[in-house]
Amino acid sequence: MERIPILQIGEFLLVTIQVDMHDQLAMTLQDDLSERISATSAKGVLIDISALDMVDSFIGRMIGTISGVSRIMDTQTVLVGMQPAVAITLVELGLTLPGVRTALNAERGMRLLNNSAAPQ
Amino acid sequence: MSAEQSGTQPILLEQDVVRARQLARTLAQGCGMSLINLTKLVTAVSELARNAVVYGGGGHMDWQVVEKDHRKGLRLTFRDEGPGIPDIKLAMTDGWTSGGGLGLGLTGAKRLVDEFELDTAPGAGTRVTILRWA
Amino acid sequence: MAALQPFTLTAIRTHQASLVAEWLAGLDASGATRNLKADDLKRQTEEFLDLLHAGLQNGDASNLNAGAWDEVRLFLEKLSHSRALLGQDSQQTATFIFSLKGPLFALLQREYSEQPAQLANQLLQVSELLDALGLHTIRTFQKSREAVIKRQQEELLELSTPVVKLWDGVLALPMIGTLDSQRTQVVMESLLQRIVDTGSEIAIIDITGVPTVDTLVAQHLLKTVTAIRLMGADCIISGVRPQIAQTIVHLGLDLQGVVTKANLADALKLALHRLGLSVAKAG
Numbered sequence A: 001m002e003r004i005p006i007l008q009i010g011e012f013l014l015v016t017i018q019v020d021m022h023d024q025l026a027m028t029l030q031d032d033l034s035e036r037i038s039a040t041s042a043k044g045v046l047i048d049i050s051a052l053d054m055v056d057s058f059i060g061r062m063i064g065t066i067s068g069v070s071r072i073m074d075t076q077t078v079l080v081g082m083q084p085a086v087a088i089t090l091v092e093l094g095l096t097l098p099g100v101r102t103a104l105n106a107e108r109g110m111r112l113l114n115n116s117a118a119p120q
Numbered sequence B: 001m002s003a004e005q006s007g008t009q010p011i012l013l014e015q016d017v018v019r020a021r022q023l024a025r026t027l028a029q030g031c032g033m034s035l036i037n038l039t040k041l042v043t044a045v046s047e048l049a050r051n052a053v054v055y056g057g058g059g060h061m062d063w064q065v066v067e068k069d070h071r072k073g074l075r076l077t078f079r080d081e082g083p084g085i086p087d088i089k090l091a092m093t094d095g096w097t098s099g100g101g102l103g104l105g106l107t108g109a110k111r112l113v114d115e116f117e118l119d120t121a122p123g124a125g126t127r128v129t130i131l132r133w134a
Numbered sequence C: 001m002a003a004l005q006p007f008t009l010t011a012i013r014t015h016q017a018s019l020v021a022e023w024l025a026g027l028d029a030s031g032a033t034r035n036l037k038a039d040d041l042k043r044q045t046e047e048f049l050d051l052l053h054a055g056l057q058n059g060d061a062s063n064l065n066a067g068a069w070d071e072v073r074l075f076l077e078k079l080s081h082s083r084a085l086l087g088q089d090s091q092q093t094a095t096f097i098f099s100l101k102g103p104l105f106a107l108l109q110r111e112y113s114e115q116p117a118q119l120a121n122q123l124l125q126v127s128e129l130l131d132a133l134g135l136h137t138i139r140t141f142q143k144s145r146e147a148v149i150k151r152q153q154e155e156l157l158e159l160s161t162p163v164v165k166l167w168d169g170v171l172a173l174p175m176i177g178t179l180d181s182q183r184t185q186v187v188m189e190s191l192l193q194r195i196v197d198t199g200s201e202i203a204i205i206d207i208t209g210v211p212t213v214d215t216l217v218a219q220h221l222l223k224t225v226t227a228i229r230l231m232g233a234d235c236i237i238s239g240v241r242p243q244i245a246q247t248i249v250h251l252g253l254d255l256q257g258v259v260t261k262a263n264l265a266d267a268l269k270l271a272l273h274r275l276g277l278s279v280a281k282a283g
Helices: A023-040 A057-072 A084-093 A106-117 B014-030 B035-054 B105-112 C006-014 C016-030 C038-058 C067-085 C090-098 C101-111 C116-159 C181-198 C215-231 C242-251 C264-274
Strands: A006-009 A012-016 A044-048 A076-080 A101-103 B006-011 B059-068 B071-080 B115-120 B126-133 C164-167 C170-176 C202-209 C234-238 C259-261
Touching: A006 A023, A012 A023, A012 A106, A023 A057, A023 B014, A044 A057, A044 A106, A057 A076, A057 A084, A057 B035, A076 A106, A084 B035, A084 B105, A084 C181, A084 C215, A101 A106, A101 C215, B006 B014, B006 B035, B014 B035, B014 B059, B014 B071, B035 B059, B035 B071, B035 B105, B035 B126, B105 B115, B105 B126, C006 C016, C006 C038, C006 C101, C016 C038, C016 C090, C016 C101, C038 C067, C067 C090, C067 C116, C090 C116, C101 C116, C116 C181, C164 C264, C170 C181, C170 C264, C181 C202, C181 C215, C202 C215, C202 C264, C215 C234, C215 C242, C234 C264, C259 C264
Parallel strands: A012 A044, A044 A076, A076 A101, C170 C202, C202 C234, C234 C259
Antiparallel strands: A006 A012, B006 B059, B059 B071, B071 B126, B115 B126, C164 C170
16 A cells, blocks of 8 residues: 655654645555654654645645644654745635644754754 | 647546646646646645545546636536535535535635636535636 | 729839828828837838738738738737837827828729729728728737736836845845735745745845735735745744834734734844844944
8 A cells, every 4th residue: 555654763753745645645644653653752753745736625634633643642743845835825725734833944844853852 | 739628537536636636737837827826726626626526426527728818727617416515605614514624625725716616506416617817 | 702903903013102102191190100210110111011912912801810911910910019119009000000091092093093883892992901900900009018018017016026135044025015915926925935945934024115004914914924934934024113003903903923023123133033143242
């Protein structure tokens, strides 16, 4: 079965979405990520969507859910690399992803995760 | 001039939603649509095609390249033989959903295109026609 | 419909020089030659008569869309385009064709003085042909004008939205004038693209030059702020004048979650602070 790979780098999980996802693939990713967060006790999840040329309400909902689930499991999620056209479309669609943390690119996202993962 | 200016694409399965998006993208590129308008159109297609699969039990997408005053555009009709929508006003309310979604499909799609027409009745299926100028 | 008599064609050919002279005089008298160089005009009239003659020889005068008229149509399209760029109005441009009627009718009258029936027939044909050509000129003229206006509008939109770099990682967009939907889209696009290109984490939208903020403008601003946040950058709105702040409160608009500052300097200060920088007096 087709799956989106989840990479582990230190305490963080990295997901790069590069395909035009159909809904089932998005659902599988959502389940896989929850499993991996639980199994690895990761401190943070970084989702890179810089290669995505479209985010509709379904993918938007998946991102929101992943962010919410990970928060309950004491993990930070950062969404990085959203393209300008995608951002404008999402806002027009009425999907503002409240509560989801964002960063311009993977490097900034990693820094954000590192800072928030540092012991208080 | 491309040979084909109109056609029909079946949307029966979930994977067909992806195919409908890809077709719309190719057609919109052929119309010389800007990246922003193209992204908005493809996103609207994704919402409406999914509605046809999830609520309409599958349907079709008719496409047509239109031209007015040297400006090209894409007109798409999504039709299904599903149960239809009993209360259009309610369905066009932000956040209302009958299928566990975010309830942004119809209203969101409407905001993403230049023209939007909804034709439905209980038991008579649903037809949504959208138009986006390049 | 009967075609033009070969005799008419020959007459046009033989008397071309005097026809051009009379035509030019007519154009001059009508005032349609303002801003035009006499040499250019003479060349244009001669070229048009040549093309017209060629068209009549090869094609049917009643069907201007036929291939035989391609060159005539192309010539007129170029002509009306250049006239539009020179700032002539549609009347002046159309007069170019219509003022040929007088000299041409006079010529036909002289040539056909013995055959009144033929004269009437040929006059009608020539008249219809010139009318059709004149209308074609007006139509293309209007299209050219519309294209000019559209291009100017687009240029104006781009000119009115300069995105400037204030600091490493800080962009500013000084908004001037009224914000409508189309303009907001252009503004949004250029600002968002610059954020990606420069990797800037903070964008300041300065609305000092925006005369009024109503519900629609506030919505546009909110959308821009939200889109910037989705991309992973922050947005500060500066230049909120007292009366605009009052309007916003009065309208009951919700700018929650949007950081606002009174002026650009304060916004820059906040931006630098967020980047962990501070400005100190030298020495």
